[in-house]
Amino acid sequence: MTDILCDRFIAPTDPALLAQSWCNHLAPVFEAELAPDADLASPISLTTYHFGEALVGSVTAPAQRLKRSARTIARQGVDHILIQFYTAGQSRVGAARRSVEINASQLVVFDLTQPIVSEAGPVSATTVMLPRKLLGDQIATIESLHGKPLDYRSAPVRNLSYTYLSGLVASAASTEAHQLRYLSSAAADLCAACFQPDANQAPALDRLNKVAICQYIEQELASESLGIDALILRFGLSRATLYRLFEEEDGVASHIRERRLLRAMKLLGAAGGRPRISSVAYATGFSDEKTFSRAFRRRFGFLPSEALAERSLAHRGHDSAPVLLGWMRSLSA
Structure with missing residues (x-):
């Protein structure tokens, strides 16, 4: 058996x-x-x-x-x-x-x-x-x-x-x-x-640069200073190169915003205590709760407070x- x-x-x-x-x-x-x-x-x-x-x-x-x-x-x-x-x-x-x-x-x-x-x-x-x-x-x-x-x-x-x-x-x-x-x-x-990545998808250096940049972005999502200028300084790449590397994501700024909002969704839905929306905003690099809530609603169609309500409803029915x-x-x- x-x-x-x-x-x-x-x-x-x-x-x-x-x-x-x-x-x-x-x-x-x-x-x-x-x-x-x-x-x-x-x-x-x-x-x-x-x-x-x-x-x-x-x-x-x-x-x-x-x-x-x-x-x-x-x-x-x-x-x-x-x-x-x-x-x-x-x-x-x-x-x-x-x-x-x-x-x-x-x-x-x-x-x-x-x-x-x-x-x-x-x-x-x-x-x-x-x-x-x-x-x-x-x-x-x-x-x-x-x-x-x-x-x-x-x-x-x-x-x-x-x-x-x-x-x-x-x-x-x-x-x-x-x-x-x-x-x-x-x-x-x-x-x-x-x-x-397949060997013929892109030059090896491009692939390595993008992986390194993405990993750095994940580590620095909470930093308000994370952006194109910070990445240029960190990796010594031009704006044109950064855009080319992230062209499929509509540019590196769009990629950063998407990663921040997806991280926020994860934090709002995680098990444990009920997080403050302002804390989630700061933890994902937004300058204030209002800016975060507006960006979150544009991306997902509802407010962070509604995401918390969804999570609470789900965890109340956890046993069933x-x-x-x-x-x-x-x-x-």
């Missing part, structure tokens, strides 16, 4: 309840709505195994619309990365002002601190959810991959990661408790290796939370 915890979607005996039951099961991760033409007679499954520091599983889903809203993010306060390796089907994912198509033999990264919408046909995938901290140095680049497709069948390390994760799912029944931390550590290392949501929170412990 396996020592690993397993959570499975169990279809209700009444077919009329299937759609709502499926959406409820997905609710810890996505707000789901089945497509009008979804084939509910085909197999539907979601199996998740708790490997201690990683949640690994497989999914076969009908056509559906998936959304992770800013309010869901605020309510949960988790800081995880979800990676799906598509084995069949396709979807169109909208995130960070872009929309891309994900196909079989591609993986897609979901940064669970960022909103996203996915219009998916019937799909099958192998999945892994990891706390951001386990990806180590890749924290400097993983945010910009949110919602982006990457081929894995044609990339040896990514294909190795898929093979390992699908192997974990297949062998979970014989896994023992003392093996979990080694298996989840290997999963994290392989996933981190997936996001090393779905198994999957409880596991997600346990990854942060």
